[in-house]
Amino acid sequence: MEELSGTVLAGESFEPVRGRVVVEGGRIDAVEETNTASTDIVVPAFVNAHTHLGDSVAKEAAVGLSLDEAVAPPDSLKHRRLAAADRAELVSSMRRTLRFMRRTGTVSTLDFRESGTAGARALREAAEGVGVDPFIFGSDEPSVLDVADGYGASGANDDDFAAERAACEERGRPFAIHAGEPDASDIHPALDLDPDLLVHMVHAADEHLERVAAESVPVAVCPRANEVLGVGTPPVRELLDHTTVALGSDNVMLNPPSMLREMAYAAKRFDVSSREVLRMATAAGAEIADLDCGVIEPGRRAALVVFDGDSDNLAGTDDPVRAVVRRATALDVDRVLV
Template structure:
């Protein structure tokens, strides 16, 4: 048994409670209000809702390129670099990125992994000793579901994915697809697949949002990557008004996978509350992948992030939720649990 004391952000409302979290056998046994001298901030660890960890072999290589030049299949810089990468180099690069993610508070990542079954296996190997559990959306033909947790499609304008969608249905696995990143033309075709997750939705319009709500499709948004690729700004407020929205960092090639940076960007640039942003970075991603984490509640997996509330950066913050969303950085992390 272990105890984590300080200001605890409890439940999916992240209510600040002075007290402690009791952890036993990797699960939250109790959340107790009690006197404590600890200045720590105890909050749920991050679930990064959209990544491409394979792109760790080409960090910053796509700066200044358009979306098509940078990442579009099959001939973009991304795909050329992935094809040229030695497997050991790829595994090492992904592992280093995952270790960075763990040190900065991420315990799980919903990753679109290219290169079929071999790509999924490489990510499993890379993650083995990092403390980050990847939920892998595989690629290629339906056989990738033998090793992946679901299927991740590049986009409805890129190819036909009926067989892959059917295979996910047969196996009870989630089907995810990029949509509305360069423009709106692939959104309705993506929704025709009845996906379990849409990624980006930068160009979502009212009729798309109505379908999203009717079909109860969650969305992962990646505002920093959208800015780097100059594809537009996701309508996060409107998306939140229609469905579950989670936060992701997208390509390691474009941005470091810092959920602190992603939260601060979302909180400061969009019409959202700090609690909404914190939920997007934790409970929402966990809900999408059916992970038993993302909130501090008895019975849940103890996936926790402890911040030094008396750090030079956080000391004097008047609102703990605002502080962890807008101000905290990886330098404030004391430990990651779970």
């Protein structure tokens, strides 16, 4: 049995509780209010709702490029660099990124993995022993579902993904697709595929929001990456008013996959509360992939981040939720428990 004491951001509301989390057998046994001298802040570990970890071989290589030049299949800089990388380089680069994610509090990532079955296997290898569990949305052919957890489509304007969607339906696997990143033209076609997850939705209009709500389709937003690529700003407030919204960091070549940076950006850029942002970075991504984490409550998997509330950066803050979302950095992470 293990106990983590301090201010616990407990339950779906992340209500601060002065007390402790009791962990036994890898699961949360209890959340107890009790007197404690600890200044630690205990929060659910983060779930990054959208990454492209293969881009770890090309960090900062796309500076100044447009969306198509940087990442569009099949001939963008990203795809050229992926084709040129040998397997050992790819696995090593992805492993280093996963280690960075773990150190900054992320324990799972919903990754769109290029290169079919071979790409999915490479990510499985990269994740061995790191402590970050990738939920892999594979690519290329339906047979990738032999290895991947679901299928990740590039966009409904790029190809006909009916066979891949049918394969997901047959196997009971989720189907995710990029939509509304450069413009709105692919949003309705993406929704016609009955997806389990839409990614980006930068150009979602009222007609799309109404359909997303009616069909209960969750969305992963990646506002920092959208900013870097100059494609616009997702309507985060409006999306939250219509569906489940999770936070992702997108391409590693564009930004480090730090949920701390992503939360701070979202909290300061959009009309959202700190609690909404924290949920986007934890419980929402976990719900989308049916992961047993994202909330601190009895019975859940013990996936927790402990921040040093007495660090030079966090000491003296009035609101622990705002402190974690808007102010915390990797230097404030004292421990990640999985």
